[in-house]
Amino acid sequence: MxxxxxxxxxxxxxxxxxVVRDHYHQHLMILVLMWVVIGSGWNVIAGYxxxxxxxxxxxxxxxxxxxxxxxxxxxISAWWGMLFGGIAAMAIAFPFGWIxxxxxxxYFALATLALNEVMRHIATVWESLTDGMVGILVMQTFxxxxxxxxxxxxxxVVSVIGVQIIMGSKWGYYFVSIREDQDAxxxxxxxxxxxxxxxxxxxxxxxxxxGALFMNYMGFIDPEVVFSLHDISIMAILVGIVGGVGTIYGxxxxxxVMVAVHEFFRTGFFGFFKGIAALTGSDMIIVWAKYxxxxxxxxxxxxxxxxxxxxxxxxxxxxxxIVKKIFPVKTRRVTG
Amino acid sequence: MEVFLQTLVxxxxxxxxxxxxxxxxxxxxxxxxxxxxxxxxxMMVGMYVTFACFTYAGIDPYLTIFxxxxxxxxxxxLIQKYTLNPLMEVDSILPENQVLMTVGIAMVLTxxxxxxxxxxxxxxxxxxxxxxxxxxxxxxxxxxxxxxxIAVAFTLSMFWFxxxxxxxxxxxxxxQDKDAxxxxxxxxxxxxxxxxxxxxxxxxxxxxxxxxVYYLFPDIGGPFTRKxxxxxxxxxxxxxxxxxxxxxxxxxxxxxxxxxxxxxYDDMIGLLIFILVLLFIPGGFKRLLKV
Numbered sequence: 001m002x003x004x005x006x007x008x009x010x011x012x013x014x015x016x017x018x019v020v021r022d023h024y025h026q027h028l029m030i031l032v033l034m035w036v037v038i039g040s041g042w043n044v045i046a047g048y049x050x051x052x053x054x055x056x057x058x059x060x061x062x063x064x065x066x067x068x069x070x071x072x073x074x075x076i077s078a079w080w081g082m083l084f085g086g087i088a089a090m091a092i093a094f095p096f097g098w099i100x101x102x103x104x105x106x107y108f109a110l111a112t113l114a115l116n117e118v119m120r121h122i123a124t125v126w127e128s129l130t131d132g133m134v135g136i137l138v139m140q141t142f143x144x145x146x147x148x149x150x151x152x153x154x155x156x157v158v159s160v161i162g163v164q165i166i167m168g169s170k171w172g173y174y175f176v177s178i179r180e181d182q183d184a185x186x187x188x189x190x191x192x193x194x195x196x197x198x199x200x201x202x203x204x205x206x207x208x209x210x211g212a213l214f215m216n217y218m219g220f221i222d223p224e225v226v227f228s229l230h231d232i233s234i235m236a237i238l239v240g241i242v243g244g245v246g247t248i249y250g251x252x253x254x255x256x257v258m259v260a261v262h263e264f265f266r267t268g269f270f271g272f273f274k275g276i277a278a279l280t281g282s283d284m285i286i287v288w289a290k291y292x293x294x295x296x297x298x299x300x301x302x303x304x305x306x307x308x309x310x311x312x313x314x315x316x317x318x319x320x321x322i323v324k325k326i327f328p329v330k331t332r333r334v335t336g
Numbered sequence: 337m338e339v340f341l342q343t344l345v346x347x348x349x350x351x352x353x354x355x356x357x358x359x360x361x362x363x364x365x366x367x368x369x370x371x372x373x374x375x376x377x378x379m380m381v382g383m384y385v386t387f388a389c390f391t392y393a394g395i396d397p398y399l400t401i402f403x404x405x406x407x408x409x410x411x412x413x414l415i416q417k418y419t420l421n422p423l424m425e426v427d428s429i430l431p432e433n434q435v436l437m438t439v440g441i442a443m444v445l446t447x448x449x450x451x452x453x454x455x456x457x458x459x460x461x462x463x464x465x466x467x468x469x470x471x472x473x474x475x476x477x478x479x480x481x482x483x484x485x486i487a488v489a490f491t492l493s494m495f496w497f498x499x500x501x502x503x504x505x506x507x508x509x510x511x512q513d514k515d516a517x518x519x520x521x522x523x524x525x526x527x528x529x530x531x532x533x534x535x536x537x538x539x540x541x542x543x544x545x546x547x548x549v550y551y552l553f554p555d556i557g558g559p560f561t562r563k564x565x566x567x568x569x570x571x572x573x574x575x576x577x578x579x580x581x582x583x584x585x586x587x588x589x590x591x592x593x594x595x596x597x598x599x600x601y602d603d604m605i606g607l608l609i610f611i612l613v614l615l616f617i618p619g620g621f622k623r624l625l626k627v
Contacts, residue, residue, distance in 0.1 A: 052435065102614055106371035106435045107573070110565045113373075114607050117562065121604060229558070234439065241436065298447035304440030305419060308433050312423075 006249070013153055017146045026145040030217060032259045033152035034210050038232075039239035039251025040159040041206030046237070047246040048167060049199040050179025051101075055112030057232035058119040059089035059204040063211025064226040065123060068136035073129075078138050081212035082155075089208025090201045092119070097200045101193055104182070113229075120227030135222030138215065148217045155213060156252075159206050164248050166202065175199050179246075207236075230297055235262075238300060242307055244314030253315050261303065265296035338473050343595045344588070345474055351587025352484040353542055355491060357560060358567030358579035360538035366511035366574030367531040370434045374415070375539055375564050376557030377442035382408050382540025383556070384449055386547045390460045397460050397548050398482070404544045405537040412536025415441055416529045442557060450554040458552045465548045483545040490541055491580060498576065507531055511574060539564075566606045570613055572622020581621045585609070 013033075017026055038056060046052045066088040067081020092115075100111040123130045130136070142148060166172050174195045177185040186192050215221055226232065235258060243254020276285050311318045357379065364372045385404040389395040395403070419441060423434050467478040498504035509517040510527045518524050567586055571578025586606065593605040613620060 054439070099611055099614055102618060107569070109435060110371055110373070110562075111610070114562060114565070114610065117558075118604060118607050121601075125601075230443070234443070237436065237439075295447060295451065297443055298451070301440050301443030301447060305437065305444065308437050308440065309419070309422060312433060 009252075010157065017149045023145055026149055028259060028263060030145065030149050030152045032255045033149070033156040034213055034217075035235070035239050035255035035259060036156040036252050037152075037159045037210040037213070038207050038236050039243065039255050040156075040163045041203040041210070042236045042240045043246065043251050044163055044166070044175070044206070045199050045203035047240055047250070048172065048179060049175040049196060050182075051196060051200070052105075052109045052237075053112045053200075053203065054109050054229075054233050054237065055114075055116035055119075056203075056207050056236040057227045057229060058092060058112070058115045059207035060211040060214070060232050060236075061119055061123060061221075061223070061226035062089045062092050063208030064215040064221045065130060065136070065211075066208070067212035067215035068138060068221055069129070071138045072131075072136055077141075078212070078216050079141070081215060082209055085212030085215075086205040086208040089204040089211070093200050093204035094197070097197045101196045101200075113233075116227065116229055116233055120223050123223040123227060130223070133222055133224070135220060135225075136215075137220050140219045141216065148213075152213060152217075155209060159209075160248065160252065162206075167248065171195065171198065176246075230300075234300065238304060241314055242303070242311075244316030244318070247314070247316040250314050250316040257315070261299065262296055265299045339595060342474050343591045345476065346480070347588035347591030348584065349477075349480045349484045349587070350591060351584035352487040352491075353546060353583070354563060354567055354587050355580040355583030356487040356542040357539055357564050358571060358583045359491060359494060359576050360535035360542075361564040362568050362571065362574050362576055362579040363507070363531055363538070364535040365568060366576075367507060368420075368434070368528055370420075370438070371565065371568075372532075372535065373435060373438040373561055374442040374445065374557075375535070376559065376561030377445040378408060378412065378536045378557075379539045379543040379560050380449060380552070380554065380557040381411065381445055382536075382543035383547055383550075383552050384453060385540070386544045387453075387458050387460055387552055390462075390547075397462060397544065398486075401486075401541055401544050404540045408540035409533040409537040413529050413533035415536075416532035420532070421525060421528065442561070446554045446557060453554070455553060455555075459550070460547045460552075462548050477549060479548040483549070486545050487542065490538065494538070494576070503530070507534075563606060566610050568620075569610055570620055572620030575620070575622040578620055578622040585621075 013029075016029060020026065020029075038060065041059075042053060042056055063081065063085030066085040067078040070076050070080050070084070071078045096111075096115055100108055100115075103111055124132050126132070167175070174185070174190050177188075177190055178192050178195060178199075182192055211226060214226065239251055239254035239258050241254070242257050243252065244250030307314070311322075315322070357375070361372060361375050364370075364375075382404045385407055386397050386400040389400040389403055390397050419437055420434055423437060462479075464478050468475045469478060470476070498508055506517065506522045506527055507530070509520065509522055510524050510531075514524055517527075563586060567579055567582035568574075569582075570585055571580070571582030586609065589605055589609055593601060597605070617624060
């Protein structure tokens with residue numbers, strides 16, 4: 001039973017750009033797939049290993065800038081960044097983890113936050129290399145969105161399957177043991193420092209690749225976009241916790257929900273306000289709609305508070321709970 | 337030499353304020369064992385209270401301490417009671433749920449502030465904002481000196497409170513061992529609520545006395561949260577004495593960095609200190625001072 005939904009989902013995703021032809025929805029799906037990759041990375045380090053990272057944008061931005069700099073400085077294709085972006089992000093993650101894994105829990109989380117800010121600072125200040133706030137502009141390879149879609153889909157599938165393989169292997173069990181009780185894991189002979197580093201590097205590699213994809217797809221980056229705390233790091237956390245911390249398909253669900261929520265706010269409840277304003281001809285509502293459209297971060301904040309309070313393990317993690325709440329009679333079978 | 341002394345003075349003045357910010361953080365840290373990532377956002381709220389009182393009611397910024405501190409005390413207590421304490425009973429995979437929650441709260445506070453006051457830079461300009469006096473060749477900003485002494489007064493009274501009063505003793509007991517404190521008849525849930533309120537009130541005081549010489553916008557909380565974090569790491573986790581030393585060190589480091597390296601590297605200096613402390617004195621000053 002459990003095997004079919006993922007395959008069905010994959011088939012739907014493969015057919016999606018053939019059926020849905022307008023660019024707007026294709027664009028949204030590309031973003032969803034990109035967030036699946038980032039969310040999977042976050043899930044490895046935070047969900048499975050228990051080291052919550054607030055600094056995914058550091059790796060994302062590094063990947064994006066690697067791809068961009070390949071074009072502006074070396075004059076080769078930005079697609080090389082897909083590989084080297086991940087490696088560059090690992091090069092950042094390695095010394096960072098070496099030092100900061102002395103910290104535990106919330107302290108580590110704050111250290112990642114600091115890394116995020118420092119990377120943004122470096123990208124802004126080091127103008128001879130990155131052009132600072134001017135950003136990097138790269139010509140897109142394809143006009144159509146379909147090739148990007150399939151590349152993103154490939155990356156997302158690889159990352160989900162990769163995470164599944166890792167979590168089924170010895171590494172995965174070590175990661176989880178560190179999350180559950182680091183001292184106990186250490187006393188049983190797990191080299192916790194090494195495995196935390198490994199986990200962070202897996203996460204950094206995935207996030208860096210997603211960053212390079214973003215560079216290739218969007219064609220423009222600047223430090224405020226790719227090193228953004230709210231739009232990248234916090235969003236990655238949200239994708240993780242909304243979908244379900246420590247579940248393989250959590251990031252997939254989370255990415256979909258979060259991109260939808262983001263669009264929901266950005267478009268003013270999918271044009272709901274505009275419709276009402278047109279109907280009533282009231283200027284007040286247009287002004288209000290403008291506020292609502294700017295308030296997506298507020299929406300995210302409220303969503304974090306609600307999800308943590310009501311669904312601490314996310315949609316996938318608490319699926320049984322949700323089903324029980326909605327259909328109290330139907331589920332007699334105890335699932336586990 | 338003059339430049340050096342001037343830098344030293346401004347570093348110490350800034351450090352006093354940082355100590356106050358760090359102390360609120362380390363109080364919360366000590367009692368609840370979590371990092372409060374909404375600390376800077378709470379400071380931002382305190383600053384907006386001051387700004388609103390000054391702009392709309394014409395109250396002197398220093399007097400608004402009596403408004404901003406109780407207001408933030410209440411806000412802090414509400415946050416702890418209705419969002420953080422319920423999480424203790426919730427069963428979840430990630431132990432850092434409370435920390436994530438403070439991030440959510442910080443986002444909500446920041447955006448609500450943006451909603452009400454817009455993203456524009458605001459400031460409170462008083463007759464003494466730009467006033468200075470000289471001792472020898474070194475100039476002292478009147479507002480900063482006043483801020484320093486108010487911060488020191490708060491710090492000292494906080495010490496008196498923690499060391500001499502029953503409530504202070506209960507707070508320290510909870511910080512040292514929650515279960516033991518519970519067994520001795522301390523209502524630890526009430527203590528966590530009070531502590532969060534107290535920490536918020538302290539950081540609101542810091543925000544208020546900074547207001548005459550600083551500017552304000554909704555996102556100002558982020559940098560101050562990071563500073564408070566560096567201070568707590570520097571001082572040792574959960575140590576109030578350490579927080580004061582940590583604050584002074586960070587203030588001095590930032591002042592000297594700004595003078596001798598460059599203004600643009602503000603955040604970097606904090607991180608550099610942070611990494612050096614982790615590498616060489618992992619326990620912070622707490623370990624060196626044995627306090």
